[in-house]
Amino acid sequence: MKLKFTKMHGAGNDFVVIDATAQEIAFTPAQWQRLADRRFGVGADQMLVVEKAQTPGIDFRYRIYNSDGGEVEQCGNGARAFVRYVTEKGLTAKRAIRVETLSGVIEPRMEDDGGITVDMGAPVLEAARVPFDASGLQGQPQNDDTLWPLDVNGHTVLVSAVSMGNPHAVQLVDDVDAAPVLQDGPAIEHHPRFPKRVNAGFMQVVDRHAIRLRVFERSAGETLACGTGACAAVVAGIRRGLLASPVRVGTRGGELSIAWAGGNAPVLLTGPAVTVFDGEIEL
Numbered sequence: 001m002k003l004k005f006t007k008m009h010g011a012g013n014d015f016v017v018i019d020a021t022a023q024e025i026a027f028t029p030a031q032w033q034r035l036a037d038r039r040f041g042v043g044a045d046q047m048l049v050v051e052k053a054q055t056p057g058i059d060f061r062y063r064i065y066n067s068d069g070g071e072v073e074q075c076g077n078g079a080r081a082f083v084r085y086v087t088e089k090g091l092t093a094k095r096a097i098r099v100e101t102l103s104g105v106i107e108p109r110m111e112d113d114g115g116i117t118v119d120m121g122a123p124v125l126e127a128a129r130v131p132f133d134a135s136g137l138q139g140q141p142q143n144d145d146t147l148w149p150l151d152v153n154g155h156t157v158l159v160s161a162v163s164m165g166n167p168h169a170v171q172l173v174d175d176v177d178a179a180p181v182l183q184d185g186p187a188i189e190h191h192p193r194f195p196k197r198v199n200a201g202f203m204q205v206v207d208r209h210a211i212r213l214r215v216f217e218r219s220a221g222e223t224l225a226c227g228t229g230a231c232a233a234v235v236a237g238i239r240r241g242l243l244a245s246p247v248r249v250g251t252r253g254g255e256l257s258i259a260w261a262g263g264n265a266p267v268l269l270t271g272p273a274v275t276v277f278d279g280e281i282e283l
C-alpha cells in the first residue's frame with residue numbers, strides 16, 4: 001500500500017505523522033520499524049497516528065509508536081506536532097483541543113504567537129519501596145522519597161522515578177556533555193527495577209529556572225529532545241528543591257519550557273513544532 005505521511009519535529013525529536021481519521025492503520029512492528037528506519041524508510045524517533053476520538057467531548061485520539069514498533073503511552077513533543085498537524089491539515093479549527101492517549105486525556109493549545117503549550121496532566125511520583133542509606137552518595141539531597149538508588153554498570157546512581165503517563169528515571173549530573181548517557185542509558189532503560197523499561201534522563205541544573213537535559217529514550221535511544229522527559233526532570237528538580245517554576249530546558253535540539261505548580265497541578269509543556277515535508281511511501 002501507498003501511505004501518505006508528514007515528517008515533523010519538535011526540538012529535533014522527529015516524527016512521521018499519519019492521518020487515520022478516514023482510513024484504518026494497523027501496521028506490524030516490522031512496518032513501523034521500516035518507516036522509522038533512517039536508511040531504508042523515512043526516519044523518525046516516533047510515529048504518531050491521528051484517529052477519530054472514541055469518547056464524546058474529546059476531539060481526537062492520538063497513538064504513539066516508538067521506532068522499534070512498540071506502542072507507548074505518551075509523547076510530549078509529539079503532542080505539539082499533533083496540534084500543528086491537525087491545524088495545518090484542516091482537521092480542526094479549534095485552538096485548544098482535547099486528545100485521548102493511552103495514558104489519558106491531554107489538552108494542547110495553539111498560542112497566539114504560534115507556540116504550542118500542552119497540558120500534560122499531573123505527574124505521578126513513585127515512592128521508593130525500600131528505605132536506603134544515601135550517606136555515601138556525595139552531594140545528593142535526600143529530602144525526596146521518590147529517589148531510588150540503582151546499581152548501573154558497577155556504580156550507584158540516584159534516580160527520581162516520575163511518570164508522565166510514560167515512565168522516567170531522572171538523575172542529576174554535573175555536566176550533561178560529559179554524562180555517560182550512551183553507556184548508562186541502556187543499562188537504566190533495561191534495569192530490573194523497571195519492568196516496563198524506562199526513559200533515562202540526565203539533568204544538569206544551570207540555575208533555579210534553567211536546566212540542560214539529555215534523555216536516553218526507551219526503545220528509541222538518545223533523542224535530540226524528549227518532552228515528557230523534560231516534564232519529568234523539572235518535576236524531579238522542583239521536588240528536590242533545586243528548581244522553581246517555570247524552567248527553561250536546554251536540549252541538543254532546542255529549548256522547551258516547563259511550568260508546574262506542584263502537587264496534583266498539571267505540568268505545562270511549551271515548545272516548537274515544525275512541519276518538514278509531506279511524502280508518500282510504499283509499505
Ligand SMILES: N[C@@H](CCC[C@H](N)C(=O)O)C(=O)O
Binds near residue numbers: 076078217
Ligand atoms: N519523545 C517523547 C517520548 C516518546 C516515548 C518514549 N520513548 C517512551 O517509550 O516512553 C516525548 O517527547 O515525550
